[in-house]
Every structure is written in C-alpha cells, then in structure tokens.
Amino acid sequence: MRRNLVAACGCLCGLLLCASLGPSESTAYAQLNDSSLPEFEGSWAPTNNEDLSNDTVPVDYMGLPLSEEGRARALSYSESQLAMIERQCQGWAPTYLMTGPFGMKISAQYDLSRGSIIRFTIGAWHDKLPLDIWMDGRLPPSRYAEHTRSGFAAGHWEGSVLVTRTTHMKASFIRKNGPPSSDRATMTNRFYRHGNFLTLVAVIEDPIYLSELLIWTRDFQVSPTRLTPIAPPCIVAFEGTTAQDEVPHYLWGKKPEEFMNEMTAKYGVPREAALGYPDTLYPEYREKLKIRNNRSQ
C-alpha cells in the first residue's frame, strides 16, 4: 500500500513537473531519466585504424571535395605560419575532433533542480579548445555574433543518437596542411554507440571552400585509462632567427614542385586526387585511372 502511494505521488509529481516546463525542457527532463539512452560520458580512445589526418605532406588534400577557392587558399598556405608569435596558440577548428589523433573526454553538467543535462563538454587537446554542446534548448547566437575558435554547438537526441550542430566557428583549417574552412562552415555530428565502440559521423558544410558536403566518420572505444579533459597551457616562444614581419605563404603557382608532386612520387596518388578534386571521391574515378594506366602501359 505504502509502495503504491509512493509510486502514485512520484507519477503525479512527474506529471506536474512536465506540465510546468516548456516543450524543450520537458524533452530534456525525460531524457535524463530515460535509462535506455546510451552512456557517452567518460574517456574514449581513438581506434585510429583509418588514415584521416593526412597532414604530414604539404600538398595532400586527398579525400576532400575542395572548391576552386578552397584549393587556391590551400596552395597558398605555408606551415611556417605556425611559427609566428601571434599564431602559435591559435589552435584548430572543432572539425579537428574528426581528424586529430587524440581521444575524447566527455563530461556532462547537470541541472539538479530540473534533472536535466545542461551541456556535454568534449575536453581539450594540446591544440584544440574544449567543445561545449548545449543540451538545454538555448537558441544559437545572432548571425552577427562573434565567431569563436570553438563555435557554438547545440545538441539534441534522435532516439539514442546524440546529434550536435556547430556554428559560429572562426575561419580556420579542416586539415592542418592548409585546406581552409570559412566562418560560414557548419558541422553536424552524430554520436552512435555500438557496445564499447563509438562511431562519430560528421557532415561539414562550407559554401565557400567545399564544393559539396563533406562526410567523415571516426571510431573510438571505451578507454581503460582516464583521459584528461584539459590541455597544458600554450606558451608562446620566438622560434625564428629573424624578426617576422610577414605571413609565410606561397603566391599562386609558386608552390614548390617537390611539394606538388610528393604524393605521386611517394604513393602513386594522381595529382588531381592529391589536390582534392571532388570527382576523385567516387568509384567512377577508378575507371579514369584504369584508362590512364592502360595508356601508359
């Protein structure tokens, strides 16, 4: 009898609480109490079985659907820019989450009075700021609001999938060797948990530097060791031998030929694939390669 009374009170309180909250708040409240939702909090180690970073060769834009503008900007880039005092600690865009070699430390902040999740936070790396994913239904900032290195990320649940959309990112790079991202770029992530594995799917849209939507996927697994959510402080130091009064760069057509040809010389990758032409991302491109190989034999 006593148990029935407690259950009835609990149900009534829940209904009253639901009625007192707005639609999005009601959603958040129910989700926190839904034990069927997967656990995302904790330390996730990258499986790193896929070659995603592709940033060790100056002209390796393989697997990117760059626009002409994106390719031109990428070819003008010199990695010596990172030696500049004012750029040493700039870090990378949130898209680096998909291509960097590190794991993820995911934590959550709760609103205990409402029993809801306010935000998830994906911890920082040496060269990436933490990413807050707001789950409280707050509206995105104005389109005129300041863009930041981490941008603004809002999240919601689609069934048991955590979906996040990041906007208001500063212009940056989607690969560390120069392919750029504009301040109009957005990133939509979906977090799928498969047992001890986590697959992260990213769709990146950039009307300036990409000619079509870019899809990336990345896998993580439950880490047996705890990952740290914070990065050591970035300390600026003079790295050159002369005062720097210009931004290192390459003018159009002046990228050294040894850079332009490096992927072909090392791995036999055709130049248009190394330069990120979008048609190289589809199986039909194999036919072009076959015809070319037959001609050269």
Added chain:
Amino acid sequence: MALCGPRAHAQGRGGSPSKPASQSAPIDVTGNWVSYVTEDWRFRMITPPKGDYTRVPLTPEGRKLADAWNPAADEAAGQQCKAYGAAAIMRVPARFRIAWQDEQTLRIESDAGMQTRMLRFTPSSPPRDRAWQGHSVANWDAPARKLVVTTTNLRAGYLRRNGVPYSAEARVTEYFVVAPVGQSDQALVVTTVVEDPRYLQRPFVVSSHFKRDKDRSRWSPAPCVATW
C-alpha cells in the same frame, strides 16, 4: 514519470518480434548506395605498395604474410576476390544495391567484384563450405535504430588490396545506421569490427559511409581483380 517524455511514445518502435524482419525494420537500408571515399583514399582507390599496413594492428604472423603478398600468384590461383570478402567489401569503392531477398533475408550486391551478401534474420547453421562473404546473421536493434550483422565462416582474405590478411577464423561484426545528410539526403554508415585471433592483435575497426545513389545508370558490374 515515463509518461511525460516523447520517448514514451516510442516504446515498441520496430514492431513486435513476431513480425518478419522486412516489416519490423526500424530504418530503411534498402536502395542504391555509392561509396564516398573521404578516408583511407590511398588504401582504397589505388593499390597500396606491398608491405604498407599502416594502422592495421597485425600480429607478426600477419605481417609476414602481408610482406609475402603476390598478386600474380593470387590471379593464377583464381584467388583474385581475396580483397572483396565480407571483412573488406564495404571498404571497396563501389556501388551497392540492398534489397529484401525474402522477408527474412537482406541481400547486398556490389558492382565492383560482383559480390553478393545474404544477411539472414532467421538463425541457421553455417554451410559446410566457407565463402568470401561467409555466413551472416542479422538483427535489428530497434531502440537504437540500427542493423547488427555478425559474419563468420569466411574464406581467408585481405583487409586491404595489398595483401594485408585476415584469416578464416576472423569474425566480423557490422553496425549499419542511416543518417540524414543536409536538407534531404541520407548517408549509410557501416562500422566494421574485425576480430581475428590469428592475424590481428586487437580488433580492426573502420567505418565506411555511402551516399544514396540517385543515378542508377552508373551501376557497373566488374569482376574481381587482384590489383587496380
């Protein structure tokens, strides 16, 4: 408490277990899909050099076998489909057709290598003979809106075209999900976990993604080749 959340209405999504698999599907994986090769490009679109097993956690025995790769010998022995087995087929740049063979069996066909996989929702014992596509048992995970496929009974094959091996003892677990992309498109994402006690030190995990293929004229069946 459970009455107030939207998920309360989602209970039982996917239908009752008694319904045939084709009618209880929580997601629609059927249709035509095309590989979108934004990752592992140089391992998939061209044949990587012999001995390049970057990021594959091979055992010493596996490395020895990869270093001994001989594509001409594979062709001569009629083994040119070794890179098209179930552990690797979803990584091959290709077009895929997924359709219901019957109410309890999903069929996946690839144009590259002209392979056919059968994903069976009815438990059955594997056939005596091993096959490139092995024996696949499928299940819907309705609450998580995904398809889970476990494949065993494989012929030994290659994880990558340049002879990076998996053995006949390998077990492949795949998770299929469908994600919205942009305003109206969809992507099929397949996370593949290969466990091989012989040639892998730990599971080899890759996720492959595909776009819905609106241009069916590009279906271009081609037989297996040892190198390309």
